[in-house]
Amino acid sequence: MAVQYIILLSRQGKVRLAKWFLTLSLKEKSKIVKDVSTLVLGRRTKMCNFLEYKESKVVYRRYASLFFIAGIDSSDNELITLETIHRYVEQMDRYYGNVCELDIIFNFQKAYYILDELLLAGELQESSKRDVLRRISQQDALEEAEGDEEKFSRLGI
Amino acid sequence: MTSKRILVLGPPKSGKFTLLKELTGSTPIATIGVTSTLTASNTPTATELARPTHAGLSHTLNLSTRYFETEIPIWIDEYDNSSDDTGIRAWATSFSSADAHEVVSALGAIIFTFRKPETGEEYADVKSKVEREVGIIHDTLISHYKSRNAEGQEVEDEFDDLIDWDGICLGVAIPPATTKTLSSDDKDKVSIELDPEEWETLLQPFGFEFVDIEQTGRNDYGELLGLARIKEALETFSWDASATETAARRRGIIEGYDQYDSDGPVRLGDDDGELDSDGFDQELREMQLEMAALHFAVDSSEPQKDRGEEQDGEPRPRLESEIDELERTMLRMKQVREQGEGLPLEERKKLADKLAEELLRLL
Helix, strand or coil, X not given: CCEEEEEEEECCCCEEEEEECCCCCHHHHHHXXXXXXXXXXXXXXXXXXXXXXCCEEEEEEEECCEEEEEEEECCCCHHHHHHHHHHHHHHHHHHHCCCCHHHHHHCHHXXXXXXXXXXXXXXXXXCCHHXXXXXXXXXXXXXXXXXXXXXXXXXXX | CXXXXXXXXXXXXXXXXXXXXXXXXXXXXXXXXXXXXXXXXXXXXXXXXXXXXXXXXXXXXXXXXXXXXXXXXXXXXXXXXXXXXXHHHHHHHHHHCHHHHHHHHCEEEEEEEEEXXXXXXXXXXXXXXXXXXXXXHHHHHHHHHHHHHHCCCCCCCXXXXXXXXXXXXXXXXXXXXXXXXXXXXXXXXXXXXXXXXXXXXXXXXXXXXXXXXXXXXXXXXXXXXXHHHHHHHHHCCCCCCXXXXXXXXXXXXXXXXXXXXXXXXXXXXXXXXXXXXXXXXXXXXXXXXXXXXXXXXXXXXXXXXXXXXXXXXXXXXXXXXXHHHHHHHHHHXXXXXXXXXXXXXHHHHHHHHHHHHHHHHHC
């Protein structure tokens, strides 16, 4: 089962993250984002987390002031998608430490890196929570080391 | 400082000062006895003496988060409270003018305040009034952004919803003003509980988020409520970013940060926000030149045109077919090499000859 896209939408209707697993033009992407945003924001509390959009399905879940939205094929399993979304949220929570919208705005690259460790071509590629976090910390350590090296070289050391 | 501003708007006595007091810790100095209107140049115009008004006042909010600290100017505006909407429509007219465009572009957030209904009878009236007023505010703002996009700016997508505006829109319910004495009269001043979902559904189509300032804590989704939510929403806006930065950032986010545009090659490097079309064309031209040079090296007998001068359309299909050909050649070479691994020298020589023949045929 393949996720077609993941969108993070704030209560204010602002897109905080968009990851696409299929090739679309900017115009098509904007259209999907706009339509799906309108659909999801208009949902009431007790409504189902799954809805239909054109020939695909949209799975969403609200966490605090953010909507996590995933677009899937009509033949895909919605519940697994919901679990995938939840796994992503859990990973972000562990990484950022009580993640909030501001963390995702100001450290959005990390949000993408975590998603990239989790999903590849729209499929879940790593189910171990520990491994994902370990790789991201290794990445952070590398970045820090590179940053330090650059500083030293600039200082002429 | 080029920080954007917050506009606090509502009918008179709708709790604007209450909100400001809660948010900033102080209230602006009210001008008593002069009716003024917020104009494009932000200078009050004295009209006939009527009653104390808060229109045209300004204040400041200090926002401090773990990522930034900023001072945000606040403008306060109000319109006449009339049952037939003439007040808000007059405001809308003045705000729709071309002069007001500067004011609107300087806004980063709009906070609409209204008083909660005090009795059950008032409830329906308050609700429909709020809906009409927020609708008019929404239409007024949209008209500005629509006209601007029609003025020759590249329109990426249709701007027909406040959802496309980067600013924050909040509709804040303020409890009714109560007298300070603890007399039995106060029982009548207790406001009716507003069902958050009902009011969210009411305001959401206009792009406004409903907040009840009296609420505290978090809801079932773990979201902050009340004043804390207002602060949180205001913190998510980039107050100091310029319009071009915001537009570029927004486009980058929708594109998916992969930096892959389906119309062109993958952009390598460390640029994370540069979506400048000129730079893109230049890279495409450079890549075309490189491909031309490569092709020349592979097939030196044929004369080459300078593809760098041509734009889009024509060179691309030719370029793509050349890239495909080269890819096929490389793949074939790799296959042969893999085949040759482990074979004795004689066999390898035969394979190499075969490959050489194939390459010559291609050229």
